[in-house]
Amino acid sequence: MLVELAIPCVKHGFRVFKGFTIGFHPRSWEVVYNGMTQLGFEKPHHEFSFGTEQTHVSLYLTAVSALSDLIRKPVFKVYPDKGLEVRLSGSAASGGAPTTLSPTILNIEWRCEIARDAPYVINISIPVENYDPIEFTLTKLCG
Template sequence: CYVIDNSSYIHDFSQWLGHPFEYDGVDYAIRFCKDVESRAQQGYVGFGRFNYFVAGSGRYDFVQEFYNGDLQHCETSHDKRGRTAQLNIICGDCPNGRCKSGLDCVCNVTSESDCRVIVELAIACEKSGQRVFEGFTVGFHPRSWEVVYNGMTQYGYEKAYKDYSFDTDQSQVSLYMTAIASVSKLVQKPTVTVSPETGLEVTLSGSGADGSPPTTLSPTLLDINWRCETARDSPYEVQLTIPVEGYDPIQFSLTKMCEYQ
């Protein structure tokens, strides 16, 4: 439950996941990043489950979309998504000042049709985090992004994991980097640190090591060459840092086993 704003800063709403909001006017209930329902004596009607979270425009800071709600009487909806909902998020108070006890309340609910509702929600938004270099990828293939996707390090590569480690006898691993062509020149030369500092020799080579601009049509190649000098039971953590001008650096870790020299 996170979103990148229009200035490329990330906002982490993980602690809001499933947080309930109710709108007494028409008995609607919203669970943040989960679902939207209308509630009545006859029962609940689902207006969709959480689908995506994006930056907003105008007076709305962020937007969540909810798809695949109850299908009854909405069988002809677009792509048969059933009932759907859109949650427009305002960082602050409602325009109509409806939040009587501070922030965090539903400002308004509008029914576009029997199959779609638009909800306005005012909350105290989370402080922004790092500035993400959107569109940047790192993977083991020119068209893959196992390590970094859309500027964000993926699970398994944010720190050392033995389950994601490279074997002792593997002396090299190749990574392919891509970026949006218009901003690819912002990518600078990567650096590497090893923990523990001694016992594993690591060098970088390839066009990616030289700081050549990566693009989606012409990915750059970063070869990590490593040689075990000291055997140990636990793995080495090889952390790579790729500076990006005007953004927080891209950082990820590779895990290397050295069970023998």
């Protein structure tokens, strides 16, 4: 028996924003590589959590220059919504267009207000015009 399955795509157009990377250093891609969120950052993972003592993390965003102006300001949501104060800053947070020669920086400053056994989950979404948004997850321990 041969079964074919076809699922209609509601959204037409490009889905993955190829040529876009996010890493912890200017030329790295631990978080997002070629538009795809990497293992460990696609959903909450306790083993990828940042410790209580780490008050900030900087991410470097790069994109092919021909498409970099399609990238919009990142937005975030924290779960649970009380107990961790999060603030975004840097050239990426203010809407700067990243290129491979000139990455933009997204500084994530977080301060624990309420200790918990489970990590806080920070979902970050970077809208890209005419593409699906780039989404990744960071987790923060507050012991």
